Amino acid sequence: MNVNEKVRYPKDEHLTILRVSEHAYLIEDDRNATAYVVTGSKQALVIDTCFGYENYKEVVSFITDLPPIVVNTHAHRDHCGGNGYFEKAFIGEAELPQYQAMPQHLLCTSDTPPLCPVEILREGDEIDLGDRKIEVLAFAGHTPGALCFLDRTERILYTGDSVLGRTIYLFMANSVPVSQMKNSLLHLKEYGNAFDRLATGHGHTLDPVSYLDALLDACDTILAGSPAARFGTVNVQGRILPCCYYTGENGMKATLIYREDLAK
Numbered sequence: 001m002n003v004n005e006k007v008r009y010p011k012d013e014h015l016t017i018l019r020v021s022e023h024a025y026l027i028e029d030d031r032n033a034t035a036y037v038v039t040g041s042k043q044a045l046v047i048d049t050c051f052g053y054e055n056y057k058e059v060v061s062f063i064t065d066l067p068p069i070v071v072n073t074h075a076h077r078d079h080c081g082g083n084g085y086f087e088k089a090f091i092g093e094a095e096l097p098q099y100q101a102m103p104q105h106l107l108c109t110s111d112t113p114p115l116c117p118v119e120i121l122r123e124g125d126e127i128d129l130g131d132r133k134i135e136v137l138a139f140a141g142h143t144p145g146a147l148c149f150l151d152r153t154e155r156i157l158y159t160g161d162s163v164l165g166r167t168i169y170l171f172m173a174n175s176v177p178v179s180q181m182k183n184s185l186l187h188l189k190e191y192g193n194a195f196d197r198l199a200t201g202h203g204h205t206l207d208p209v210s211y212l213d214a215l216l217d218a219c220d221t222i223l224a225g226s227p228a229a230r231f232g233t234v235n236v237q238g239r240i241l242p243c244c245y246y247t248g249e250n251g252m253k254a255t256l257i258y259r260e261d262l263a264k
């Protein structure tokens with residue numbers, strides 16, 4: 001595959017694979033999940049495993065023969081549901097309760113294998129792909145123990161559901177307060193000269209890095225409670241929740257949905 005070339009995965013019409021850079025492939029499941037394969041000289045990093053409808057080990061070997069290291073940005077079923085196709089995965093420590101409590105019936109099909117065991121990754125850890133190392137950054141926000149992965153060589157930050165230019169859910173049972181998410185964003189900005197693009201957990205392509213500043217501004221807006229024009233409400237499966245709008249440099253309007261008790 002050439003960079004920017006997109007192919008349909010031959011065994012599942014729901015999956016497409018887009019080569020987003022020299023060493024990175026975006027796997028999109030059109031049932032609303034996005035995962036990545038990042039290749040090095042000795043190993044491949046698999047960032048998230050979508051729902052698990054498809055045998056992800058086979059999907060990865062369709063892209064590369066390199067042995068895979070599997071990591072999860074966080075413990076939601078659209079990001080770790082396919083873990084059972086691998087022997088082990090790595091995840092942030094504060095995600096463990098959610099991961100271990102994930103009921104098998106939430107996994108998508110009767111053929112989907114149970115989730116594999118996980119080991120812990122922490123802020124500052126590095127994942128050695130042979131010719132380069134991928135850095136692990138912690139991001140408390142959407143979930144408390146979410147991880148981002150920084151590839152300085154390709155200047156890409158992999159963000160899962162923590163930072164994206166669409167909709168961010170900051171109303172999960174274990175989401176953190178807006179002020180804490182703001183601190184996480186400020187922490188990412190310390191690395192801001194190391195990446196230009198965001199590879200997010202839901203999307204057809206990479207997002208511009210300007211969403212970091214746009215989200216910071218949304219957090220400040222929520223904490224200040226104004227201006228009113230930036231706020232709205234969203235119906236999420238029958239729950240009416242407050243939201244704050246933000247816009248990235250590509251002009252696409254995005255939404256940070258939160259809970260009133262986290263607006264502090």
Ligand SMILES: [Zn+2]
Binds near residue numbers: 076
């Ligand atoms: Zn999520």
